[in-house]
Amino acid sequence: MQYFRDNIEKLDGYQPGFQPKQADVVKLNTNENPYPPSPAVLKAIAQMDAEKLRRYPDPLGDTFRQAAAEVNGVSAESIICCNGGDDLLNICFRAFCDEGRPVAYPMPTYSLYPVLARLQNCRAIEVAFDEEFNLPPKLAKTEATLTVVCNPNAPTATFISVDELASLADELACVLLIDEAYVDFAEDNCLRLVKDFDNVVILRSMSKGYSLAGLRFGYGIAQPPLIAGLMKVKDSYNVDAVAITAATAAIKDQNYFRQNVEKVKKDRDILINQLRDLKFKVPDSFTNFVMAQCPNYKAGHIYDKLIQRNIYVRYFQQPGLTDKLRITVGTDEQNAKLIAALKEILSE
Numbered sequence: 001m002q003y004f005r006d007n008i009e010k011l012d013g014y015q016p017g018f019q020p021k022q023a024d025v026v027k028l029n030t031n032e033n034p035y036p037p038s039p040a041v042l043k044a045i046a047q048m049d050a051e052k053l054r055r056y057p058d059p060l061g062d063t064f065r066q067a068a069a070e071v072n073g074v075s076a077e078s079i080i081c082c083n084g085g086d087d088l089l090n091i092c093f094r095a096f097c098d099e100g101r102p103v104a105y106p107m108p109t110y111s112l113y114p115v116l117a118r119l120q121n122c123r124a125i126e127v128a129f130d131e132e133f134n135l136p137p138k139l140a141k142t143e144a145t146l147t148v149v150c151n152p153n154a155p156t157a158t159f160i161s162v163d164e165l166a167s168l169a170d171e172l173a174c175v176l177l178i179d180e181a182y183v184d185f186a187e188d189n190c191l192r193l194v195k196d197f198d199n200v201v202i203l204r205s206m207s208k209g210y211s212l213a214g215l216r217f218g219y220g221i222a223q224p225p226l227i228a229g230l231m232k233v234k235d236s237y238n239v240d241a242v243a244i245t246a247a248t249a250a251i252k253d254q255n256y257f258r259q260n261v262e263k264v265k266k267d268r269d270i271l272i273n274q275l276r277d278l279k280f281k282v283p284d285s286f287t288n289f290v291m292a293q294c295p296n297y298k299a300g301h302i303y304d305k306l307i308q309r310n311i312y313v314r315y316f317q318q319p320g321l322t323d324k325l326r327i328t329v330g331t332d333e334q335n336a337k338l339i340a341a342l343k344e345i346l347s348e
Protein backbone atom coordinates (compact mmCIF):
# COMPACT_ATOMS: atom_id res chain seq x y z
CA MET A 1 0.00 0.00 0.00
CA GLN A 2 1.20 3.54 -0.81
CA TYR A 3 1.01 5.51 2.44
CA PHE A 4 1.14 8.98 0.93
CA ARG A 5 -1.39 10.76 -1.26
CA ASP A 6 -0.45 10.45 -4.91
CA ASN A 7 0.63 14.09 -5.28
CA ILE A 8 2.88 13.80 -2.21
CA GLU A 9 4.52 10.63 -3.60
CA LYS A 10 5.33 12.53 -6.80
CA LEU A 11 6.47 15.72 -5.06
CA ASP A 12 10.16 16.64 -4.89
CA GLY A 13 9.62 19.01 -1.96
CA TYR A 14 10.97 22.54 -1.54
CA GLN A 15 14.77 22.80 -1.73
CA PRO A 16 15.95 25.38 0.83
CA GLY A 17 19.29 27.07 0.20
CA PHE A 18 22.24 25.08 1.59
CA GLN A 19 23.04 25.88 5.26
CA PRO A 20 26.77 25.17 5.68
CA LYS A 21 27.81 24.00 9.18
CA GLN A 22 31.25 25.69 9.23
CA ALA A 23 31.43 29.27 10.50
CA ASP A 24 34.21 30.47 8.18
CA VAL A 25 32.12 30.65 5.01
CA VAL A 26 30.82 33.61 3.04
CA LYS A 27 27.13 32.78 3.03
CA LEU A 28 25.27 34.73 0.35
CA ASN A 29 22.74 32.07 -0.67
CA THR A 30 19.53 32.52 1.37
CA ASN A 31 18.91 36.28 1.42
CA GLU A 32 19.43 36.69 5.15
CA ASN A 33 20.27 40.17 6.43
CA PRO A 34 24.04 40.39 7.14
CA TYR A 35 23.49 42.50 10.27
CA PRO A 36 22.03 41.48 13.66
CA PRO A 37 18.47 42.40 14.72
CA SER A 38 17.78 45.46 16.90
CA PRO A 39 19.32 45.15 20.42
CA ALA A 40 15.76 45.70 21.68
CA VAL A 41 14.91 42.18 20.47
CA LEU A 42 17.38 40.30 22.70
CA LYS A 43 16.54 42.60 25.59
CA ALA A 44 12.82 41.83 25.26
CA ILE A 45 13.49 38.08 25.11
CA ALA A 46 15.79 38.27 28.19
CA GLN A 47 13.10 40.13 30.13
CA MET A 48 10.36 37.62 29.35
CA ASP A 49 8.39 36.24 32.26
CA ALA A 50 8.55 32.40 32.53
CA GLU A 51 4.78 32.50 32.93
CA LYS A 52 4.58 33.42 29.25
CA LEU A 53 6.19 30.08 28.41
CA ARG A 54 4.08 28.02 30.81
CA ARG A 55 0.89 29.26 29.17
CA TYR A 56 -0.19 28.96 25.55
CA PRO A 57 0.58 32.08 23.54
CA ASP A 58 -2.02 34.62 22.44
CA PRO A 59 -3.61 32.83 19.44
CA LEU A 60 -3.84 36.09 17.47
CA GLY A 61 -0.55 37.71 18.59
CA ASP A 62 -2.41 40.91 19.45
CA THR A 63 0.59 42.86 20.80
CA PHE A 64 2.33 42.37 17.46
CA ARG A 65 -0.84 43.11 15.49
CA GLN A 66 -1.23 46.39 17.35
CA ALA A 67 2.41 47.41 16.75
CA ALA A 68 2.30 46.40 13.05
CA ALA A 69 -1.02 48.22 12.64
CA GLU A 70 0.56 51.46 13.92
CA VAL A 71 3.62 51.12 11.67
CA ASN A 72 1.44 50.48 8.61
CA GLY A 73 -1.40 52.88 9.40
CA VAL A 74 -4.11 50.19 9.32
CA SER A 75 -6.39 48.63 11.96
CA ALA A 76 -5.20 45.62 14.01
CA GLU A 77 -8.12 43.66 12.47
CA SER A 78 -6.40 44.05 9.08
CA ILE A 79 -3.41 41.99 10.27
CA ILE A 80 -2.74 38.26 10.66
CA CYS A 81 0.45 37.06 12.38
CA CYS A 82 2.27 34.15 10.77
CA ASN A 83 5.08 31.72 11.47
CA GLY A 84 7.21 33.35 8.76
CA GLY A 85 5.85 34.66 5.47
CA ASP A 86 5.85 31.04 4.26
CA ASP A 87 3.08 30.29 6.76
CA LEU A 88 0.87 32.93 5.10
CA LEU A 89 1.55 31.43 1.68
CA ASN A 90 0.56 28.04 3.03
CA ILE A 91 -2.61 29.46 4.62
CA CYS A 92 -3.62 31.19 1.37
CA PHE A 93 -3.09 28.09 -0.79
CA ARG A 94 -5.15 26.07 1.68
CA ALA A 95 -7.84 28.75 1.86
CA PHE A 96 -8.28 29.50 -1.85
CA CYS A 97 -7.05 26.50 -3.89
CA ASP A 98 -8.00 22.87 -4.42
CA GLU A 99 -8.41 20.37 -7.27
CA GLY A 100 -10.97 22.61 -9.01
CA ARG A 101 -9.48 25.96 -7.98
CA PRO A 102 -6.17 26.77 -9.70
CA VAL A 103 -3.44 29.21 -8.69
CA ALA A 104 -1.67 31.53 -11.18
CA TYR A 105 1.68 33.29 -10.91
CA PRO A 106 4.33 34.71 -13.24
CA MET A 107 7.54 32.72 -13.82
CA PRO A 108 10.34 32.64 -12.79
CA THR A 109 9.45 33.35 -9.17
CA TYR A 110 9.72 32.02 -5.61
CA SER A 111 10.18 28.27 -5.95
CA LEU A 112 7.86 27.49 -3.01
CA TYR A 113 4.70 28.38 -5.00
CA PRO A 114 4.77 25.29 -7.26
CA VAL A 115 5.43 23.08 -4.22
CA LEU A 116 2.42 24.50 -2.36
CA ALA A 117 0.29 23.99 -5.48
CA ARG A 118 1.31 20.32 -5.65
CA LEU A 119 0.63 19.85 -1.93
CA GLN A 120 -2.83 21.33 -2.38
CA ASN A 121 -3.33 19.25 -5.54
CA CYS A 122 -4.33 22.37 -7.45
CA ARG A 123 -3.38 23.24 -11.00
CA ALA A 124 -0.63 25.88 -11.29
CA ILE A 125 -1.05 28.29 -14.21
CA GLU A 126 2.49 29.55 -14.76
CA VAL A 127 2.67 32.64 -16.97
CA ALA A 128 6.13 33.55 -18.29
CA PHE A 129 7.60 36.99 -17.64
CA ASP A 130 9.07 38.72 -20.69
CA GLU A 131 12.84 39.36 -20.90
CA GLU A 132 12.52 42.45 -18.70
CA PHE A 133 10.29 40.77 -16.10
CA ASN A 134 7.29 43.01 -16.80
CA LEU A 135 3.88 41.94 -15.49
CA PRO A 136 2.47 39.51 -18.12
CA PRO A 137 -0.94 40.82 -19.33
CA LYS A 138 -2.20 37.21 -19.54
CA LEU A 139 -2.09 36.97 -15.75
CA ALA A 140 -5.32 39.00 -15.55
CA LYS A 141 -7.11 36.57 -17.85
CA THR A 142 -6.66 33.15 -16.24
CA GLU A 143 -9.35 31.13 -14.46
CA ALA A 144 -7.31 31.06 -11.22
CA THR A 145 -8.94 31.46 -7.81
CA LEU A 146 -5.68 32.74 -6.33
CA THR A 147 -3.15 34.88 -8.21
CA VAL A 148 0.25 35.40 -6.58
CA VAL A 149 2.70 38.13 -7.56
CA CYS A 150 6.01 38.32 -5.74
CA ASN A 151 6.95 42.02 -5.70
CA PRO A 152 9.85 42.72 -5.58
CA ASN A 153 10.25 39.38 -7.32
CA ALA A 154 12.62 36.60 -6.33
CA PRO A 155 15.00 35.59 -7.81
CA THR A 156 15.00 38.47 -10.33
CA ALA A 157 15.05 41.32 -7.72
CA THR A 158 12.82 43.37 -10.07
CA PHE A 159 9.81 45.56 -9.15
CA ILE A 160 6.40 45.95 -10.80
CA SER A 161 4.80 49.35 -10.26
CA VAL A 162 1.99 49.72 -7.73
CA ASP A 163 -0.27 51.20 -10.45
CA GLU A 164 0.11 48.05 -12.57
CA LEU A 165 -0.75 45.85 -9.60
CA ALA A 166 -3.74 48.08 -8.82
CA SER A 167 -5.03 47.48 -12.37
CA LEU A 168 -4.45 43.73 -11.93
CA ALA A 169 -6.35 43.71 -8.61
CA ASP A 170 -9.18 45.58 -10.32
CA GLU A 171 -9.38 43.17 -13.25
CA LEU A 172 -9.16 39.96 -11.20
CA ALA A 173 -12.28 38.34 -9.76
CA CYS A 174 -10.10 36.24 -7.42
CA VAL A 175 -7.74 37.01 -4.53
CA LEU A 176 -4.45 38.70 -5.41
CA LEU A 177 -1.68 37.78 -2.97
CA ILE A 178 1.23 40.21 -3.25
CA ASP A 179 4.32 38.65 -1.69
CA GLU A 180 6.27 41.62 -0.31
CA ALA A 181 8.89 39.57 1.59
CA TYR A 182 11.62 41.87 0.19
CA VAL A 183 9.71 45.15 0.04
CA ASP A 184 11.71 46.75 2.88
CA PHE A 185 14.50 47.25 0.32
CA ALA A 186 12.25 48.76 -2.38
CA GLU A 187 11.18 52.39 -2.91
CA ASP A 188 7.43 51.75 -2.84
CA ASN A 189 4.94 49.09 -1.70
CA CYS A 190 1.37 47.94 -2.30
CA LEU A 191 -0.04 48.67 1.16
CA ARG A 192 -2.38 51.35 -0.21
CA LEU A 193 -4.13 48.75 -2.40
CA VAL A 194 -5.58 47.12 0.73
CA LYS A 195 -7.75 50.19 1.28
CA ASP A 196 -9.18 50.12 -2.26
CA PHE A 197 -9.49 46.39 -2.97
CA ASP A 198 -11.21 43.69 -0.91
CA ASN A 199 -9.35 40.95 -2.82
CA VAL A 200 -5.75 42.00 -2.01
CA VAL A 201 -3.58 40.28 0.61
CA ILE A 202 -0.10 41.65 1.30
CA LEU A 203 2.61 39.37 2.69
CA ARG A 204 5.32 40.84 4.90
CA SER A 205 8.32 39.05 6.43
CA MET A 206 10.40 39.86 9.51
CA SER A 207 13.23 37.71 8.09
CA LYS A 208 14.83 40.26 5.75
CA GLY A 209 14.64 43.94 6.75
CA TYR A 210 14.36 43.07 10.47
CA SER A 211 17.14 40.41 10.49
CA LEU A 212 14.93 37.77 12.11
CA ALA A 213 15.03 34.81 9.68
CA GLY A 214 15.81 32.44 12.58
CA LEU A 215 12.78 33.58 14.56
CA ARG A 216 10.15 32.71 11.93
CA PHE A 217 7.74 35.63 11.90
CA GLY A 218 5.76 37.29 9.15
CA TYR A 219 2.34 38.85 8.75
CA GLY A 220 -0.43 39.48 6.28
CA ILE A 221 -2.40 42.70 5.66
CA ALA A 222 -5.86 42.71 4.07
CA GLN A 223 -9.35 44.03 4.72
CA PRO A 224 -10.82 42.56 7.94
CA PRO A 225 -13.29 40.11 6.32
CA LEU A 226 -10.46 38.47 4.35
CA ILE A 227 -8.25 38.36 7.47
CA ALA A 228 -11.12 36.77 9.45
CA GLY A 229 -11.37 34.03 6.80
CA LEU A 230 -7.62 33.37 6.89
CA MET A 231 -7.77 33.11 10.70
CA LYS A 232 -10.03 30.06 10.28
CA VAL A 233 -7.33 28.28 8.28
CA LYS A 234 -4.21 29.04 10.35
CA ASP A 235 -2.93 26.73 13.12
CA SER A 236 -4.50 27.81 16.42
CA TYR A 237 -1.15 28.88 17.93
CA ASN A 238 0.85 29.59 14.78
CA VAL A 239 3.17 32.14 16.46
CA ASP A 240 4.81 31.32 19.79
CA ALA A 241 5.22 33.57 22.82
CA VAL A 242 8.96 34.20 22.27
CA ALA A 243 8.37 35.05 18.62
CA ILE A 244 5.53 37.47 19.43
CA THR A 245 7.71 39.24 22.03
CA ALA A 246 10.77 39.45 19.77
CA ALA A 247 8.93 40.47 16.59
CA THR A 248 7.02 43.18 18.47
CA ALA A 249 10.27 44.63 19.86
CA ALA A 250 11.78 44.57 16.35
CA ILE A 251 8.91 46.31 14.56
CA LYS A 252 8.73 48.97 17.28
CA ASP A 253 12.39 49.92 16.72
CA GLN A 254 11.83 51.69 13.39
CA ASN A 255 15.02 53.77 13.74
CA TYR A 256 17.23 50.68 13.87
CA PHE A 257 15.24 49.07 11.04
CA ARG A 258 15.65 52.08 8.76
CA GLN A 259 19.40 52.34 9.36
CA ASN A 260 19.87 48.61 8.76
CA VAL A 261 17.92 48.70 5.49
CA GLU A 262 19.70 51.83 4.22
CA LYS A 263 23.11 50.22 4.79
CA VAL A 264 22.10 47.08 2.88
CA LYS A 265 20.67 49.16 0.00
CA LYS A 266 23.85 51.23 -0.24
CA ASP A 267 26.05 48.11 -0.28
CA ARG A 268 23.72 46.49 -2.83
CA ASP A 269 24.18 49.35 -5.26
CA ILE A 270 27.98 49.20 -4.86
CA LEU A 271 27.91 45.43 -5.43
CA ILE A 272 25.79 45.82 -8.58
CA ASN A 273 28.29 48.29 -10.04
CA GLN A 274 31.22 46.00 -9.22
CA LEU A 275 29.47 43.05 -10.87
CA ARG A 276 28.64 45.14 -13.95
CA ASP A 277 32.33 46.15 -14.15
CA LEU A 278 33.10 42.41 -14.31
CA LYS A 279 30.69 42.18 -17.30
CA PHE A 280 27.83 40.53 -15.41
CA LYS A 281 24.40 41.65 -16.62
CA VAL A 282 22.55 42.77 -13.48
CA PRO A 283 19.07 44.30 -13.46
CA ASP A 284 18.52 47.05 -10.87
CA SER A 285 17.61 45.38 -7.57
CA PHE A 286 14.78 46.35 -5.22
CA THR A 287 15.71 43.63 -2.70
CA ASN A 288 18.63 42.54 -0.50
CA PHE A 289 20.01 40.34 -3.28
CA VAL A 290 21.01 40.71 -6.90
CA MET A 291 20.51 38.50 -9.92
CA ALA A 292 23.64 38.37 -12.03
CA GLN A 293 23.73 36.96 -15.55
CA CYS A 294 27.20 35.56 -16.01
CA PRO A 295 29.60 36.57 -18.77
CA ASN A 296 29.80 33.63 -21.23
CA TYR A 297 26.80 32.06 -19.45
CA LYS A 298 28.96 29.76 -17.27
CA ALA A 299 26.89 30.20 -14.12
CA GLY A 300 27.16 26.58 -12.92
CA HIS A 301 30.94 26.68 -13.35
CA ILE A 302 31.29 29.95 -11.43
CA TYR A 303 29.00 28.61 -8.71
CA ASP A 304 31.20 25.49 -8.24
CA LYS A 305 34.39 27.58 -8.21
CA LEU A 306 32.92 29.88 -5.55
CA ILE A 307 32.05 26.89 -3.34
CA GLN A 308 35.67 25.71 -3.62
CA ARG A 309 36.54 29.09 -2.06
CA ASN A 310 33.89 28.67 0.70
CA ILE A 311 31.60 31.25 -0.90
CA TYR A 312 27.97 30.20 -1.24
CA VAL A 313 25.52 31.88 -3.64
CA ARG A 314 22.34 30.40 -5.19
CA TYR A 315 22.17 28.69 -8.57
CA PHE A 316 18.79 27.52 -9.94
CA GLN A 317 18.73 24.83 -12.63
CA GLN A 318 15.43 26.13 -13.97
CA PRO A 319 14.40 27.43 -17.40
CA GLY A 320 15.54 31.05 -17.77
CA LEU A 321 17.88 30.89 -14.77
CA THR A 322 20.70 28.50 -15.72
CA ASP A 323 22.94 31.39 -16.84
CA LYS A 324 22.35 33.40 -13.66
CA LEU A 325 23.43 33.49 -10.01
CA ARG A 326 21.39 34.96 -7.19
CA ILE A 327 23.68 36.69 -4.72
CA THR A 328 22.62 38.01 -1.31
CA VAL A 329 24.10 41.37 -0.30
CA GLY A 330 26.55 40.64 2.53
CA THR A 331 28.74 42.75 4.81
CA ASP A 332 31.38 44.98 3.17
CA GLU A 333 33.97 42.28 3.90
CA GLN A 334 31.86 39.46 2.44
CA ASN A 335 31.05 41.45 -0.69
CA ALA A 336 34.75 42.28 -1.15
CA LYS A 337 35.67 38.56 -0.83
CA LEU A 338 33.04 37.66 -3.42
CA ILE A 339 34.26 40.24 -5.92
CA ALA A 340 37.92 39.22 -5.42
CA ALA A 341 37.00 35.56 -5.97
CA LEU A 342 34.97 36.37 -9.11
CA LYS A 343 37.88 38.36 -10.55
CA GLU A 344 40.14 35.33 -10.01
CA ILE A 345 37.64 32.84 -11.47
CA LEU A 346 36.93 34.96 -14.57
CA SER A 347 40.64 35.36 -15.32
CA GLU A 348 41.40 31.59 -15.04
Ligand SMILES: Cc1ncc(COP(=O)(O)O)c(C=O)c1O
Pocket: 030, 031, 083, 084, 085, 086, 087, 110, 150, 154, 179, 181, 204, 205, 206, 207, 213, 217, 218
Ligand atom coordinates in the same frame (compact mmCIF):
# COMPACT_ATOMS: atom_id res chain seq x y z
C1 LIG B 1 9.72 35.55 -2.15
C2 LIG B 1 9.66 35.06 -0.75
N1 LIG B 1 8.49 35.06 -0.13
C3 LIG B 1 8.36 34.65 1.14
C4 LIG B 1 9.47 34.19 1.83
C5 LIG B 1 9.23 33.71 3.21
O1 LIG B 1 10.00 34.33 4.15
P1 LIG B 1 9.89 33.97 5.68
O2 LIG B 1 9.08 32.70 5.79
O3 LIG B 1 11.30 33.77 6.13
O4 LIG B 1 9.21 35.13 6.31
C6 LIG B 1 10.72 34.16 1.21
C7 LIG B 1 11.91 33.66 1.92
O5 LIG B 1 13.01 33.67 1.47
C8 LIG B 1 10.81 34.60 -0.11
O6 LIG B 1 11.98 34.59 -0.78
